[in-house]
Amino acid sequence: xxxxxxxxxxxxxxxxxxxxxxxxxxxxxHDFACLEEFVPERGLRMDLLxxxxxxxxxxxxxxxxxxxxxSDGKWEGYLPFADRFFFAVDCDFPTEILPDAAGxxxxxxxxxxxxxxxxxxxxxxxxxxxxxxxxxxxxxxRLHRMRDxxxxxx
Numbered sequence: 650x651x652x653x654x655x656x657x658x659x660x661x662x663x664x665x666x667x668x669x670x671x672x673x674x675x676x677x678x679h680d681f682a683c684l685e686e687f688v689p690e691r692g693l694r695m696d697l698l699x700x701x702x703x704x705x706x707x708x709x710x711x712x713x714x715x716x717x718x719x720s721d722g723k724w725e726g727y728l729p730f731a732d733r734f735f736f737a738v739d740c741d742f743p744t745e746i747l748p749d750a751a752g753x754x755x756x757x758x759x760x761x762x763x764x765x766x767x768x769x770x771x772x773x774x775x776x777x778x779x780x781x782x783x784x785x786x787x788x789x790x791r792l793h794r795m796r797d798x799x800x801x802x803x
Contacts, residue, residue, distance in 0.1 A: 664713035664714075664739075665712070668713065668758065669696050669697050669709070671759050672709055672711065672737045672754055672761045673685070674760050674761070675756065675760050675761035675762065675763075682699065682784075682788070684784060684791075688787075689727070689730040690730075695730070696710050697710075697711065704777070705732045706732050706733075706772055706777065706781075707732065707733045708727045708728075708731035708734050708735070709734075709737050709754060710735070711736075711737045712736055712737070712738050712747075713738075713742075714742070715742075729776070730776065730780060732769050732770060733752055733766070733769055733770070734767055735753065735754050735767065736751050736754070737761060738753070738755060739756065750767060751765075752766055753765035
């Protein structure tokens with residue numbers, strides 16, 4: 650029997666990955682394209698970067714529990730790479746510990762809802778161009794890897 654964390658018989662997803670999938674589904678319904686575990690620059694890895702229909706860049710950090718949030722101080726490093734920054738959590742997460750300036754998304758493995766929209770902080774034009782280009786290349790590389798997994802070994 651399949652469950653929310655293992656829809657295709659692949660290795661079980663971690664709680665944050667399950668949450669990222671639900672958030673990506675929600676954003677896809679609003680015409681955003683999403684990449685999980687996107688690296689904007691060396692040393693940083695966003696849980697989810699979403700590019701909207703007008704080119705807007707949203708960074709979403711998925712937190713599975715209080716310890717996950719308190720042990721991760723890197724999220725502030727993502728702010729220069731996104732027009733809007735969100736935390737995504739499940740309905741049992743203690744949201745009062747999250748910064749008020751950040752957006753808030755409540756979700757699960759099947760969907761999500763934006764509960765609090767953060768103020769927009771536009772990304773610098775040169776950085777936006779670089780990020781959008783990197784987003785496209787990473788997406789294409791991942792698609793190619795899926796279609797030709799052996800090609801990466803040659």
